[in-house]
Amino acid sequence: MHVIVFSPLLTPRIKYIFNFIFKDILKAEVEFTGNREYFLQSEHAKISYAEQPIGDELFFRNTKLLLSNKVEELKIKTTTFGDYTVPFPVEDSTLPFDVFAASFFMLSRYEEYLYKEKSEGNFEAKNSFQYKWKVLKRPIIDEWALILKNMLIKKHPSFKFFQKKFFHQPTINFTLKPDIPTGFFRKTKFIFSSVFNKKQRFISTILEDLTGLGTNPEELINSLEKLKTQPIYFINFIEDAKNRLNYVYSSLVLKDKTVGLLRPCTADYEKSSLLKADLTKLKQTQNSSVNLISQQLEVLQLPSCYLHLLSVGISSDYSMGYANQTGFRAGTCTPFSWYDLQLEKVTSLNVKSYAISDTAIQYQSAGDATTMINDFIDAVKLVDGHFYSSWQLKSLSENAKFKKLKAIFDEMLKST
Incomplete structure (x- = not known):
């Protein structure tokens, strides 16, 4: 029936x-x-x-x-x-x-x-x-x-529905640090140019390490291996207009992981040519066919953002949410195909909506945030839906600055 x-x-x-x-x-x-x-x-x-x-x-x-x-x-x-x-x-x-x-x-x-x-x-x-x-x-x-x-x-008492189960998957994002070039002259030229290139952000990552605010991606990612459901890692790249940077060694930490492209929240970045360039980098870091998935945090502009994704072949996106507010932006906890209202048709882009992000709960107390997340999880479990949460990798470190967020993350895992 x-x-x-x-x-x-x-x-x-x-x-x-x-x-x-x-x-x-x-x-x-x-x-x-x-x-x-x-x-x-x-x-x-x-x-x-x-x-x-x-x-x-x-x-x-x-x-x-x-x-x-x-x-x-x-x-x-x-x-x-x-x-x-x-x-x-x-x-x-x-x-x-x-x-x-x-x-x-x-x-x-x-x-x-x-x-x-x-x-x-x-x-x-x-x-x-x-x-x-x-x-x-x-x-x-x-x-x-x-x-x-x-x-x-x-x-219709005899009507049968197929079974579905509650599913939870955290998404974790970070900037992949490039390999420092080998050789005295190449290394010196690289560091010198980085100091005067504000857009590149390489020196800022070095300063974070020196001040203790930096993270060890390999150590953190290895610590997440014990999770029942493996996270999806979304990475972005330090801006490199001359294409001088490579990520051969730094990307080894992501071997055998599900990896997607994290897109910076600037209007210029929505251009297809830039998306293609970073997808190429992503393929190089994975050394294989890449998962055509993406996430954009803070700013999601519709319909332009999704149209650009479709133009470069991205098939799945995890951007549907609010960076500074918890909740279900599209009203659902079930993945859905994006409907293009301009063309009045269903597209091939599958959208997963995240309900919480670390930026949305960062100013709440650990107790209040945990209670709220548990309420979300209970609501999603009631309808056998998918619960997605978005985190920065540094938020899961042992650094004192992120102690509260790490504790909230750990409590969330206990509830799922």
Whole structure:
């Protein structure tokens, strides 16, 4: 048995969000039809998304968002559902709001497209509707999916869903230090030019080591070998316009690890040519076919950022989150395919959303941060979702400055 969905108009948006909720989150097969007779005669579990019900199926009244193919300003009305606010209220429907339009609105980051047209600033958590509706801290789409699952089971007790399990994976990022050239003259020229090259940042890494704030990547990464789930390491490179640096020895610490590209948060860096250059470096450090995965912290500009990733062949991204705020930016704890609202199509870029980062919790007490993270983990476990967290490698060191963050990280691992 599978779910058959009837809609008089089957738009790309409708197919996208129904597939995400039923196939990706709930692990059920979905069939779409616009044929009323075929729908009525079907013996499968039935859902209609229309203006009026057809029979005794689970009926959800539609709103215009999923019927449109434009990105335009919306006058979003809200209602209450349980203990929180929800958008797109409807009447005489299985739920008092259009759960599919609400899910699409969050997952597609619809509001970020509109924000980009009105402001040149970065989109922050406080600008989001989820923040205003007080649902940012919840994987709300997955919670709604669980409600739909229970409704289907109640109406069709024999309906079976495929099993899924809770999954946790931390992502850890750092700047890979280059190998210092061998030979007196080459080494002298390298160090001399580094002193006067502010962009290169090599000397700053040396100063960190001298002051005790530096980290030993090999030592730290080896200490993480004991984790049940191995982290993904995202690395960036010291700027090197003349391409004089190499990473033969420094990259050995990443052998047999899952490694991706960490992209600096500057507008210029989003250019495809620069992405290609760093992907080439990444391939050289790995000495094999590279994992086409990436992460950008602090600033995520949509849709330009994701379009650049697609242009260079990156297939998976871990940037969906807020650097200075915890929560579920896209409203979900399930990986999803990015939907391009400009072209109105599903893309090949798979997005994993992180719920917390060390920069977002750095000013909280260890107790408060640990309690909050445990609440996130419990919420994700409830819906058998994926919990991603983002950390700087130095935050996991034994340095006194990072003692609190290291303790929080260790407590998080105990809960997963």
